[in-house]
Amino acid sequence: MNAKDLLSLSPVLPVVVLHDAEQAVPVAHALRDGGVRVMELTLRTDAALEAIRRVASEVPDVVVGAGTVISPDQAKQAADAGAAFLVTPGATDTLLDAAVETRLPLLPGASTVSEAMRLAERGFDTLKFFPAEASGGPAALSAIGGPLPQLRFCPTGGITPTNAPRYLALPNVGCVGGTWLTPADALAARDYARIETLAREASALTAEART
Ligand code: 3PG
Secondary structure, three states: OOHHHHOOOOOEEEEEOOOOHHHHHHHHHHHHHOOOOEEEEEOOOOOHHHHHHHHHHHOOOOEEEEEOOOOHHHHHHHHHHOOOOEEOOOOOHHHHHHHHHHOOOEEOEEOOHHHHHHHHHOOOOEEEEOOOOOOOHHHHHHHHOOOOOOOEEEEEOOOOOOOHHHHHOOOOEOOEEEOOOOOHHHHHOOOHHHHHHHHHHHHHHHHHHHO
8 A cells, every 4th residue: 555545545534642552442443333444543642552553453454554753763663563654744854764664655744835845856745734724724735736736635633524525625635634533522431432423424525525
């Protein structure tokens, strides 16, 4: 799988923040049962690497990646834990070098034309547009597509079920990313049925936006 294929797995890439690795498998099952077979576990908590390890080994029908990768060490640790892809909120040369070393598909973050051009120069054609809403939203991303039509994006940051269709309608958007499928209150209550419902609604966003 390359980074472009990653964007075709689901209209929404769930960005998941887990504080308890025990929740990793039930959350992966809930997303899958709602039709979403991909998840990004963010390395913002101590539980994240163990959570990736569990989903990678116990839920083979969900593609699990690591998000919020901001250091070379994290790129390596995520790969060792079994992550199938890496997502970074921005990009530095040392981080990119370490990510390339893992040979995993990478979605490097960019929010400006120059950042996107630098990444394209290094051979990356599939990027995370972050923070999407704060960086100008669909209008900005559409404008970036003018000079850089070869690039595909996963906009993330401030995306909701309401504004997602506006991004999904853009030709340079493959999917959107967001935390709304796994809200903190649902996780705290271990309300996996709610996560499944949110995933089901998110899977339907493609059809709404693209038909
Ligand atoms: C990310 O790292 O992608 C963002 O934190 C997503 O956050 P949001 O969907 O809650 O805006």
